[in-house]
Amino acid sequence: MAIIERPAPGIIVPALPAGAPAITPTRTFGALKRPVASTGWKSWLFTVDHKKLGLMYGATAMFFFIVGGLEAVLIRLQLAAPEGKVLNADLYNQMFTMHATTMVFLFVMPMAAGFANYFVPLQIGARDVAFPRINAFGFWCFLAGGIVINLAWFLGGAADGGWFMYAPNSGPVFSPSKGVDFWTLGLQIAGIASLTGAINLIVTVLNMRAPGMSLMKMPVFTWLITVVQFLLLFAIPVITVALFLLTFQRSFGAQFFDVAAGADPLLWQHLFWIFGHPEVYVLILPSFGIVSEVLPVFSRKPLFGYPFVVFSGAAIGFVGWGVWAHHMFASGLGPVSVAVFSVATMAIAVPTGVKIINWTLTMWGGKLVFSTAMKFSVGLIVLFTIGGLSGVTHSVAPSDTQQTDTYYIVAHFHYVLFGGAIFGLFSGFYYWWPKMFGKMLNERLGSWNFWFMVIGMNLTFGPMHILGLQGQPRRMYQWTEARAGEGFFNIAFWNLVASIGSLVLTFGILLFLINIAITARSKVRAPLDPWNARSLEWMTSSPPKEHNFDSIPHVHHLDEFFHRKYEEDPVTHTMREVATAEQILAELERNADAHIHMPSPSYWPLVLAAGLPIVALGILYSIPVAIVGGLVILYAIYGWSLEPSVAADSDYEGPSSNGHEVGATHG
Amino acid sequence: MNHRRLSLLRTGSTLSVTMMKSRRLALRALAATGAAAFLGSCATNAPQDTWQPKGPNAKMIDDLQQPVFAVAGIIGVIVAAAVGFAIWRYKDRGQPIPEQTHGKPALEITLTVIPALILAVVGVFTFRVIFDLARTDDTQLVINVTGQQWWWEYDYPVQNEWGITQPIISSGQLVMPVGTKVLLRETSRDVIHSYWIPALNGKRDAVPGRVHTLRLEADAPGIYAGQCTEFCGLSHANMRMEAVALSDEDFAKWVAGQQAAYQSPAEGTLAKEGESVFLNQCVRCHQVEGLQRADGTLAIAAPDENVWSGAAPNLTKLMSRNTFAGAMFDLLRDACRDDVWRADSAEFGAKYLAGVDETCLNVNDLRAWLRNAPEVKPMYANPALLADTNGKYRGMPNLGLSESDIDKLVAYLLTLK
Amino acid sequence: MSTRGYIVIALILAAITALEVSTYYVDFGPLFLPSLLIMMVIKFVMVVSYFMHLKFDNKLFSWLFYTGLFLAVGVYITALATFQFFLR
């Protein structure tokens, strides 16, 4: 895969010798010697470097994006015409379940985790995350989870209960294939990645900021990622409980959702949505963060109302906990609960609105440069707003009872997810690509990429508003001419438009893949500061060296990098360039730290994570296998806990001697 | 339950209602112009259009949602316009890097408070409608509705004021009197389903182990289409339903017809042979009230022993309905069907009550159903899967009937009226 | 905190536990439920504050932990309330 190719160091070669830092193994517990390679496949397999892991998250997520997208295209092909014959009912049900699962859990979440991994340490001026090995473990859990979930395709059929997997339809009788079992166990494993990642990143942000970087000087991306990690920290255990209950019912005969025994199916709905609603903010806030980085850079202005954006982010995170039952307005909660949740849901539009308003005002009075990254960000403002506003129409509970489970909902969440989350991520790709790979994505192709995606996305999901308000329900493997209506609102016409739109969209995304391929082959190096950026991650070489910064910068401003480059003219109040990026970097190099201890690679995270799918498969097929998996896990934990995080003589000797350490801890 | 009780409770809050109305009118006008400009003219919309209420409950929702859509539309336009303007006005034309202003708190707070106020207003009206729609104290007719994979059963409990002196059990089409406050009491026999007739009200889930209520009331006679909207497994897409509103007199006729005694086909007819095939094959699952075995005992179906959900449609008056198998198939040929659906209010009742006769019967679909039901409607009725369900079917199995048996059965089913 | 301090706390905890168990044998009437819940909370807070040092540690730890705790309490009580759990 092109994007995990590690490119050579950037043109601005820092004064430090380019050779790999000398890391020698220590004898540790275990059968294998401690891995040391810093190039080659082993350096990826055993790495604990947050940047490598970020790229691994990204590449894997990109793969799953294509998988989930192809599933979506199959859905659209099936629905292009009445009585579609592309998929049968059973396959169709698996298709939309896996489409959503893949997109949500295996694309947007890990892609955001990838960006967070790569850029949070850089943005706060750290050399790595707080627990590098746990970081690696998280990645392998995500991969293992994704594999387990998808394994079901080859072992008797994938999960078929819809992504929210309502009980009792997900029970052993109503969903007899093993698909749901793979789904629950796979998500459980992937959940470990999110939980450990959350703890890791929160500690990193709290504890490993460069000197002077107070919380209110942190870049907004880092802030919103932190909010997301808190959401994950508290939401993952809820889905964990739900998944355990379902596994216990399906595999061990527990009765949690067995109505005959007196169970209440609404229990699952509550548990799922207590997780599920915070989850949708987990999906969107990273993109909000990216946009909040990109807009100021390309408006040449600081983010308008920085504290408002930060606090509204926290407010969204908080209020997001009190609205879950808006997914259950038709479930029969009773009027009091419905009324309370309805109004609470409306409240969440306020902090979200604050963001939209501040972004628009950031552009206001700026000097707008329309790079591809900027285009995607501006696209997000408009498209997300459309989705958010349809969300507000759902929050009016009585009208939601007309809308719920129709394509109008499908329109809502694709606008916020595709027009929001995905556009934000694409903005991030174009913005940070030169940082990650030292090469620029092609801007011309990027423009085509953007326009095809905008048009394709509106063609695909715009008509779904009409389809839904005309009463077409979700999750129907076929629709019938008999209920299509005539004239402008004809369902047949708009279904066809949506399907064609999805092909346009596919082409748009294909352009992105082509762009990656072209860029990977190109030999042109990116300039050091291609966008005239503002934050710390740009204050190092592209791609950054293993230890990120030669010397840890001292921070005095929000937008530190920008303020090192520019000063305000006291008379005209315009900004005057006082230093180039090259000069600033050279300065940092001159003061390079000595004795940088980077955490050493380790194979225990991989071994530990490998034990989990063995246990999962064991639960489904044979308990002895599960026990073997358990032993692997125990062995790995034992080895891990005896292994120091930094191998004994891994000291990296820099040219000067004012010591600074990574600050990474055991873990 | 009072027949035709006038609801006086509503007049209590005339004042606020008028206030609400005038505001609503203004907003509606806005919405209407917006919609008209954007959407063009109105042709026959899909039968499940959610913006065409045909009864007071749906109307209440619509009155609430139209202004909300209008407000949302306006905000959307404002945001798009502001962004558009900024793009056009502040594009990089070589201007100097602007002053690094960090925001204007007063502006921020204003722009935060305005949306909050708008939503507070929306919230108040929402509250009212939620509680109005939850009322059950003005009910005039109760119908029990049970969802199962993948059809709906209607059970009219005894209500003498409506002439219902013995329970009526039916499926597929919900028959109800016009202008009457009907209360559905919903539940399910297996997984969660959702009952939804968009022209009459929003959805309410039918959850196993729970009973939920849903108000329905239709303004005019006619057929109102609906669809199960909670994902309920393989044939969720094929779980439809229709609500049929009849005038009071026609409803009384329907009730009488449903309670009419069973009439065995005359000896020697094909239908009579069909009756015995039915007794052999179908009575395992399907009840026909009054049907007797050869030995004179009443035939009692035992669907709970054969079907996982524990029920199969009651076929006593099969031919009084227009559809079958979860309203997936029409019992009427297209021409006859259109005749009923398109009939005007005055004629509709008579046409509907005529039911299905030989000339109008959609033989092809019915025969296909009897020949091999799981082939035309996806169901887990494959004997290979019975291990998971203690030998019970989910849906109707393929019974391997011969063509001549099917002839006989069709003839017999035609008599069930 | 001194060893003796810890032992005192443990003794108080033991005493409360004894009191809790006594509700099983002695009829507390309408006070039964509230008193049990209050005793539970006291024990909880004591272990957290003294044994887990939260009272003496940096406030950040308290913030992190109590956020989770109160979120859990709030969310799950609301969820149970929608089942009419507290009306039964």
Next chain:
Amino acid sequence: MVETATHDAHATSTGLSNVKLGMWLFLGSECLLFGGLISTYMLYRGRVSDGPTPEQIYDIPFTSVSSFVLLMSSLTMVLAVSAAHKRDDRGTNLWLTVTALLGATFVGGQVYEFTAFYNEGLGFTTSLFGSSFYTLTGFHGVHVTVGIIMLLAFVAINKRSRVPGSKSESVEMIGLYWHFVDIVWIIIFTLVYLIPV
């Protein structure tokens, strides 16, 4: 041992140790895990099908004793932490071992209790009450067991002087985890055992 690797607390932005922050975050997260399990139990505790009811099988005196044992293990744990801070290795190991033994007594009690309940007709699949009771208390039991393993493993490693990083911090972390498991039981004991359906 490379003490430099594990960062000294003063070098972090907040001045607090990474591991300790991480541990508290984890415990905050665990609140939602146990909250979910407890809520499930509360919702289902009265739904017994044909199986025994809680009142019929709970043995309050017995459970009171084992709850007491667990409570006291928190005392011994805190003494271990105290000893570790004083760099008193022997004391640390001793109190940790005692804690582990008390914990094991508790788990043993639970195993006994489960067997007794099972014999009285309450299996995992008997009723909703059964399923949710065993799931909740089982999850707690697993947590205690993990704690015991951590305690004993630490003692073993400590005796061979192979503890990576700061000893007193490691003991403190095990302590936090252990006390948390104890406070969860404080809640379970009241809500599950003492408050009747």
